[in-house]
Amino acid sequence: MAATNSVVSAIRVLEAVGERQPVGLSELARAVGLPKSTVQRTLLTLAEVGWCGADDASRWRLTYRAFAVGNQARDADELRVRALPVLHELQLATGETIHLAAPDGRELVLVERLDTAHSLRAFLPLGHRIPLNASATGQAYLAASTDAVVDAYLAGGPLPPRTSSTVTDPDALRSRLAEVRARGWSVNPEGLSEGIAAVGAAIIGADGRPVGALSVSGPTVRMTADVFDTHGRGAADAAHRISRELGAPV
Template identity: 35%
Template structure:
């Protein structure tokens, strides 16, 4: 019997895990090197993944993530249902502000962006739909971490906090105070913590039982608007999305 963690499925997933935003296209030898598996094994697994549509092989011989995998991923209920109900309000927020609008959920000790609408002429951001990011630096991350279970907060705050800019808060004691402020004020502010030209303001989205299931944010150019002027708009949008999530699903 195959040992746990070394089944065909787990090895295939290791192949898929080799692809990242920085490595969207890989050769056979590169995948073998990144996964530590023999070339012959990788070649056999790649053939199966390509046949199913999880990967595609281009004319240059490099492998890329296939549309079939994207189609399956889009069925994830937490992302799909949330995105569908939130999208009209995200679009309204984008049209009103012409700024970057983001929607994210927590996955373990990281966040995952489930939607992003880029504003016309807005400040560039590092996020993209489906990408993961630290909970400690962004507006949406601070909201999600502030409302995460205590054990998740402790795990995040005990680990080294990644620094993105000189403004990134990495001190656990200061982060704890920030999280308490998020819970009391109902919104989070990330000022130049990810890039030196961006300010993010975020608010929590609740489900029908009152639990925080997501966070919505605006990312604007630093100095273009005070955070407290944006907070009421974010909280209004978050409440609208929360009401939409609380509505029964129509069949």
């Protein structure tokens, strides 16, 4: 049991470093709720095996070993590899930033981003965790899920707000998901980031369940109601093509 607890602590510390880097010992200890002595021992062990390192100010960050392993996980189910050619076409057609996200617990994780040439653009770092209720990708993913999955998600606790426009009321989210199902793609103005709007569509796997979602995102000065339908249809078509590549019954 002690060994198991040590592994759990190491993973918690590793994730906290990734979320806050560069980060000091005291902040890390507060973030993971462990004694500073325990966190320090864990950091030294992670440094010994090459996963973490500290700078001259004793602030910790992940090494490229974490990036290398994470990059392998990113392609474990071939989602990114299958999706990339279609995502490139979608980026050229829309001229906006394209995001590809895959599920991890109650969130999605950004596994690919294709940037627009515009200097004013949407930006999320790879590996960023995206709340399902707050994002175009998340709402598209939930809309493609079964009622049981949606019920379990809503029963899991309060819906996290990211902006003043985030859907945080369960009934409002259910209504939003019904709209997504009827339309074929999600529309999320400023729900995830202020000044950014997005449309999204779910990607379906061979078993008929969603395995991820993609979005077209941009600043609200360009991503206006006038382009939601055009970009939404483009997103839905791209998601449909990728789903076929994955063997989905679509």
